[in-house]
Amino acid sequence: MGAGRPDPVISVRxxxxxxxxxxxxxxxxxxxxxxxxxxxxxxxxxxKTTTIEILEGFRLPSAGQVQVLGxxxxxxxxxxxxxxxxxxxxxxxxxxWTPRMLLTSLGGYFLPYSTPERPRPYGVDELLxxxxxxxxxxxxxxxxxxxxxxxxxxxxxxxxxxxxxxLDEPTAGFDPQARRxxxxxxxxxxxxEGTSILLTTHDLAEAExxxxxxxxxxxxxxxxxxxxEELTRQVAGTAEVRWALGRERFVxxxxxxxxxxxxxxxxxxxxxxxxxxxxxxxEDTYLAMVQRFEAGARTAPALQEVVP
Amino acid sequence: xxxxxHAIGLGLRRGWTEFLLSLRSPQDQGFYLFTxxxxxxxxxxxxxxxIQDTGLMYPTWALPSILGALLAFGVVIGPAFALAMxxxxxxxxxxxxxxxGMQGYVTGQLTYHSLGLVPSLLTIxxxxxxxFDGLMHRGAGGWLTVAWVxxxxxxxxxxxxxxxxxxxxxTQKVGTWGMLPIMLLTAISGIFFPITAxxxxxxxxxxxxxxxxIGLGLRxxxxxxxxxTLELGDSWRTGMTVLVLGAWAVFGALVTPRVLRRMxxxxxxxxxxxxxEASLQWVH
Numbered sequence: 001m002g003a004g005r006p007d008p009v010i011s012v013r014x015x016x017x018x019x020x021x022x023x024x025x026x027x028x029x030x031x032x033x034x035x036x037x038x039x040x041x042x043x044x045x046x047x048k049t050t051t052i053e054i055l056e057g058f059r060l061p062s063a064g065q066v067q068v069l070g071x072x073x074x075x076x077x078x079x080x081x082x083x084x085x086x087x088x089x090x091x092x093x094x095x096x097w098t099p100r101m102l103l104t105s106l107g108g109y110f111l112p113y114s115t116p117e118r119p120r121p122y123g124v125d126e127l128l129x130x131x132x133x134x135x136x137x138x139x140x141x142x143x144x145x146x147x148x149x150x151x152x153x154x155x156x157x158x159x160x161x162x163x164x165x166x167l168d169e170p171t172a173g174f175d176p177q178a179r180r181x182x183x184x185x186x187x188x189x190x191x192x193e194g195t196s197i198l199l200t201t202h203d204l205a206e207a208e209x210x211x212x213x214x215x216x217x218x219x220x221x222x223x224x225x226x227x228x229e230e231l232t233r234q235v236a237g238t239a240e241v242r243w244a245l246g247r248e249r250f251v252x253x254x255x256x257x258x259x260x261x262x263x264x265x266x267x268x269x270x271x272x273x274x275x276x277x278x279x280x281x282x283e284d285t286y287l288a289m290v291q292r293f294e295a296g297a298r299t300a301p302a303l304q305e306v307v308p
Numbered sequence: 309x310x311x312x313x314h315a316i317g318l319g320l321r322r323g324w325t326e327f328l329l330s331l332r333s334p335q336d337q338g339f340y341l342f343t344x345x346x347x348x349x350x351x352x353x354x355x356x357x358x359i360q361d362t363g364l365m366y367p368t369w370a371l372p373s374i375l376g377a378l379l380a381f382g383v384v385i386g387p388a389f390a391l392a393m394x395x396x397x398x399x400x401x402x403x404x405x406x407x408x409g410m411q412g413y414v415t416g417q418l419t420y421h422s423l424g425l426v427p428s429l430l431t432i433x434x435x436x437x438x439x440f441d442g443l444m445h446r447g448a449g450g451w452l453t454v455a456w457v458x459x460x461x462x463x464x465x466x467x468x469x470x471x472x473x474x475x476x477x478x479t480q481k482v483g484t485w486g487m488l489p490i491m492l493l494t495a496i497s498g499i500f501f502p503i504t505a506x507x508x509x510x511x512x513x514x515x516x517x518x519x520x521x522i523g524l525g526l527r528x529x530x531x532x533x534x535x536x537t538l539e540l541g542d543s544w545r546t547g548m549t550v551l552v553l554g555a556w557a558v559f560g561a562l563v564t565p566r567v568l569r570r571m572x573x574x575x576x577x578x579x580x581x582x583x584x585e586a587s588l589q590w591v592h
Contacts, residue, residue: 049577049578050578053576053577053578056405058401058404058575058576058577059576078311078407078408079407081405081406081407081409082407084405085405086405088398088401088402088405088577088580089398089577089580089581089584090397090398090402090580091397091398091580091584092397093394093397093398093399093402094399096329096330096333097325097329101325105318105321105322105325106402106403106406106409108314108318109314109315109318109406109407109408109409109412110406110407111309111314112309112310112311112314112407113311113407156402157405160406160407168577
């Protein structure tokens with residue numbers, strides 16, 4: 001670590017993936033810095049899972065440079081594996097085992113990689129407590145509910161106290177309470193343990209809540225990179241003003257809400273019967289960006305002006 | 309701490325745990341019971357049949373052969389099915405995500421399926437000794453032969469199960485890729501009737517594979533010396549048994565790690581997800 005920013009934990013340049021003639025990833029650049037929580041957001045089929053599987057070392061890219069914790073994941077050895085956590089979507093494995101048995105067994109593999117600064121693995125009870133499974137610790141895994149099973153997946157993914165954690169669609173199938181608990185857990189991991197986290201989701205609210213930075217992936221390209229706020233600002237017309245004059249209703253997207261509304265009031269005065277200002281949400285931004293890139297347009301993304 | 313040795317220790321423990329869970333599972337108990345009762349009923353109905361004019365009763369002759377065939381069948385189909393299934397349900401991927409996890413996983417599989425032989429053979433052997441007379445003609449030396457034939461047979465066939473489980477495209481295909489050929493092989497390997505009753509070319513095919521030799525080895529452990537006249541060339545061919553089974557064991561030891569590595573390399577979450585979706589369609 002020289003002066004300035006430490007080396008990124010993930011560094012990807014011009015990553016490409018083709019299956020036959022189909023191009024799934026068309027040259028991706030991305031960096032994740034230590035302690036960052038980065039969310040890969042995009043519609044189904046955008047290449048999120050392919051990207052994350054390449055970074056996990058489970059898939060070989062067609063071309064490009066990939067460095068994860070300083071190594072090429074396709075060639076990295078077991079010591080590298082011990083520093084990386086992967087949360088997998090299980091569905092019926094280890095049905096006869098109990099969460100306690102499974103975590104004890106899988107956690108054991110991290111013991112040779114324990115250091116005084118980073119003792120590995122986590123204590124099983126501590127971990128079960130953290131993910132809220134302590135009261136189900138000795139039940140058969142086959143009898144757990146979908147949400148409980150996913151929490152077990154998370155526990156398995158973090159048992160080795162990873163420096164970098166990958167989560168692919170972690171909250172798919174969660175109820176709202178489980179989702180909130182999970183978000184708390186992610187915050188705790190990143191704040192207390194300094195774990196860098198890369199997750200994929202197609203849930204915008206989740207991305208907004210969890211991520212320091214959001215990357216929007218569509219058609220195998222990263223089309224936007226920034227915090228939720230920055231992304232929203234990138235879309236022209238960050239707010240929508242709706243008003244009514246008698247029975248007539250109007251909508252206008254604008255960057256400068258206050259001057260626009262002032263003019264509106266000066267111009268129409270009492271004739272104005274309704275007024276509403278709506279900030280563009282991340283959802284608007286996201287849809288605008290995805291639509292723009294799916295249409296292949298080169299213009300800047302903009303909210304559509306609709307005058308009913 | 310040596311991480312590889314540590315992982316192998318964890319794998320042994322994993323195999324033991326799976327074995328205990330299997331013993332407690334009604335499904336597996338049912339399977340052991342079904343195999344044992346089926347075999348015993350078959351032997352019981354043939355208890356008064358004499359094999360040619362040797363003075364040997366059918367259960368005496370067939371029991372060692374059947375134990376041999378069950379061994380070969382069990383340790384090929386067991387791991388093949390387990391591996392195909394655990395590729396689909398994500399068990400394997402979980403281990404791939406761990407440091408030295410695959411070494412632990414494979415050790416666990418080898419341990420579990422080897423241990424599984426104990427109940428599957430004992431549930432037949434013990435009641436057979438209560439139901440039928442004159443099964444063991446060779447005393448302590450015979451049991452010693454049983455032990456080495458079982459171990460060598462295991463080394464020859466268990467890797468084949470691992471290879472099959474690595475290359476079979478899905479769990480549903482284990483039947484056609486594995487069970488069917490092995491049942492055909494069992495039928496021509498002198499398990500249910502002496503191999504000398506078959507045509508020469510069929511005998512030649514059977515002698516390429518381990519099933520025949522495990523059966524022969526176990527017969528040489530149980531049967532009286534006179535029964536050798538039922539064998540090819542009127543000989544127990546002990547040297548040849550060691551050679552053929554040993555050759556299969558060496559083949560397995562050389563090929564299995566490569567096939568497993570290749571299979572593990574291709575494992576990914578999307579594969580598990582695809583299998584899950586396929587299985588949901590299967591159900592609906």
